[in-house]
Amino acid sequence: MIELLAPALLAGLAVALVAGPMGSFVVWRRMAFFGDTLAHGALLGAALALALDVNLYVAVVVACLAIAGALAGLQQQRQITGDTLLGIVAHTTLALGVIAISLQKSVQVDLFAYLFGDLLAVNWGDVLALWAGAVLILVLLAWHWRALLSITVNEDLAQVEGVPVTRTRLILMLLLALLIAGAIRTVGVLLITSLLVIPAAGARRLSRTPEQMAALASLLGLASVSLGLAMSWYADTPVGPSIVVAAAVLFGFTLLRRPDA
């Protein structure tokens, strides 16, 4: 059992660890739908990786960044509001991704695995790549923490105080794209946002500082992955959705506590 579960558990923990602080930024900056849109676009990246036979992670990061750039451009016009625009882009890229993957003739691709993740299919190579990515993201987060927090509180004030606002925003996009690339094989494109948002939302009620919230979100994410995997093992349920359900249950418990700040 342990030989079978160990890679899955370690891969899931790597994603959950990073999803804590990243999810906190998604919640603070109200980017949940934006993150969802990037995740849906990631499927298109995965399809391209299969078609062109390039590295999956690289293709997904490139696809996410391209979509983030396109969204920034499209938001210049005023007739269509931001969330409508996100809805259009999210579902169009998802549809294109599904079509592109179903058109692959060379390999038999399990579409379900991309949509809802297939944690049990990861190998030790994936585990290594995920932890390398996780460490990279955490280092970059720690390095730019104050700038990221500053632009989250107030961009004007941050800029006056000398924070490079545009560059910091780009760094956040890049980190989000990296995380989504890592998460696509583990929880799948449809469930990534939940792993970002649910633990962070649960941590909010228990925290007084941003750092506390980020750390607690990581802990809740780690617990969700462990519980979800256990549920999947004993009840034979799909792994990705089991993790999300575990996260939701943990969130439910945090509601029992009155927020103090």
Next chain:
Amino acid sequence: MSQQRADTGTLVAVHGAGLAYGAHSVLDDVSLTLEPGRITTLIGPNGAGKSTLARLVLGLARPDRGRVERRPGLRVGYMPQHLQVDESLPLTVDRFLWLAAPGRTRARRDALQRTGVAHLRRRAVRGLSGGEMQRVLLARALLRKPDLLVLDEPAQGVDVAGQDALYGLLGQVRDETGCGILLISHDLHLVMARTDQVVCLHHHVCCSGTPEAVSRDPAYHRLFGPSGGMPNLAVYTHDHDHDHDLSGDPHHDHHGHTGGHHHD
């Protein structure tokens, strides 16, 4: 924006700046210089372009025409009109100040002491009242040891006694540090008496000079109504309707001003 040095000592110099949002001109040929040790107050009706001019000074916006010169290495402390921290972000006052000055616990405590809100240090930012938030924002601006302090409507939501204390504090800060101060106000209470230079703005500079000179200027009286301009300078009657009566124009939102007031 030019990086070359402005005249010796001048903090920020705005030369003939013009800015339009689409077809709507917000600023037209506006010039302004900010000097160290001098308190400049920008007054004008709602929608006159005061905040936009402040954004030019702060480097948050660029003019379509004209130019803005800032002294190289200028440190600016900025107190925005509103600052709302999202409910989802847990943030204590101390952490909020840390964003401007990391690693200096003592400096943060001193800054809060200075603005009279040392007791709020461990409180959550989102639970603060309007007046408390203003003082915390001022503490954050002071922490930067600024050469120039820019305060957008600092007296908003503060009672008269609080305003008096606030302007007193600004005067002290100016005397001690020699920084320049730019105040924005559509409110004439106290401001006129505590300032070195008044600039009266209504898309363009209507008049400017010492408070005494401006208060005698016909342009000032045309802008602030036929009653003679300053019903509240001498008397401390606090009247909330006053804001809306000031311009003599219908009340407009910030960017929606149609600019119906021309007097030159």
